[in-house]
Amino acid sequence: MNCAVLVQTCDKYQPFWDGFFHFMEKQWDFGTGCPIYFCNEKKKLDLPRGFTQIRTGSGSFVQNLKVALDEISQEHVFYMLEDFWPTAPMSRERFVSLYESFVKNEMDALQVSTYTPYYKLVVDEMSACGNKLLRFESDSEWIFNFQARFWKKALLSQCLREPKISESAVSSAITVEMESDEYTRKEMNLKVWLHHYFWYPITGVAYRGNLTEIGKQMQNVVEIEKFVEEKFNLRFASDLQ
Template sequence: MNNNYTQHNVALLVHTCDRYRFLYDGFSYFFNQNWDFDTQCNYYFATEEVSVSLPHFANIKSGRGEWADRLRHLLQNVITEKYIIYFQEDMWLNRPVSSSFFNELFALMAHNQWQQVKLDSADIYKTHPTPYYIEGFNIALLDNKTSGYLMSHQVTVWEKESLIQQLHKGEHPWRNERKGTKRLKKLDPQIYHIDYFAQNGQQAINQNQVQIMRSEYHTVSGNSMLQDNVLPYIKPLQQAGAEQQAYAAQLLHHYQNQLTHDGQPKPRKEDIFKKIKNFFKR
């Protein structure tokens, strides 16, 4: 397959919220360390209202609102490219990415009119092999009936209109994954899967050729706080320049003190009786 595919048809979108601004510098640092910028796409870092300046990325803004509404606005009114590589700000790379892999994938998607190619491995996915390979990776076909989370927010290449169709008004991220999976199971589209990213160290699940070179990312955030996955990223920052060392100290402080990304203490859980009491007070 010829991989001379115009970069203006593909957008790499990092979809964020302003409350998670604390993670932006970490995402950017490790993305720049591992991404191959010969990949033929345009780069967008989408905040709500805050302005940021990150290398290689154009800062676009969604405005405030629910998760699905913000993303749909970006896709319908801001981003003009036909295909979307979807990232979030807490997905930090730690292994190199191959531009030739992605450029070949973009060409195959356009040629075959594929709507969705998942790029992270998980045992919730059940797949069937196809004749297609890129750099030793089999492009497997998802078994929609037996697989979980057909709608997920892990790294995926989407045909934009197909993604827009799964963004229903007012859906927060968890509802979108839950409801979107039900919608996709009913529609039963062809969804493809490649073991390209070892998300959080997950093993490959497809019938790949030997010696595939996987990239990897870890999700460093959960419940608005840093998780254990952030620890391997702190040491490289401590060994970099002064700016990165200061950021590493902030990460470690947040992690050790269980602070939220906006610097607040971990929220205390209310028991059911306190919730009822506070409801009637309001």
């Protein structure tokens, strides 16, 4: 499989990384055969098994992403942000089926998320995982976005544009999305499809360095599950003595 998973974050989001890894370990099938790169800025990390770190330095969001893409040897990437905490399984079978459809049909990108009313979509004849895919119309808003997607790596890099407004005015990812989406709709004819699957909250669990309401709920789940696991392990160890 000529594909790598790329998870992008920034160092100020470090308080939320444990939650991401917690849900990835629960929901992600690490038997996909794809390396998983966790891309942050400067902090050197001791990552859980299955993850490899890429440190990009403290450039802009676009600069950091391009550095990470250049570090990856595979032709394709499955890109996602670290505040997309999985709530449903991403099985090897689903991942491979989607990737094979992406390659076979020469897509520019294949998004794996729920649809939203902001997208202008049509039902396509192509299918994957037993369901027909949805195709973005050429004039759809957000034909370029940072939801979880398979991408041609070189094309993703080509689409990226530095925002005209300050990244701190909204958020780094959103300002880049806005600028890159405007550029691609005017200058490029992207062929993008969507596989409708609710496996993470598409709004993300954090915004401008703070947990959203759904993020707070999911963080509470993390704390409860870790508490229960710790108590169980202590009880089990005590019973063995």
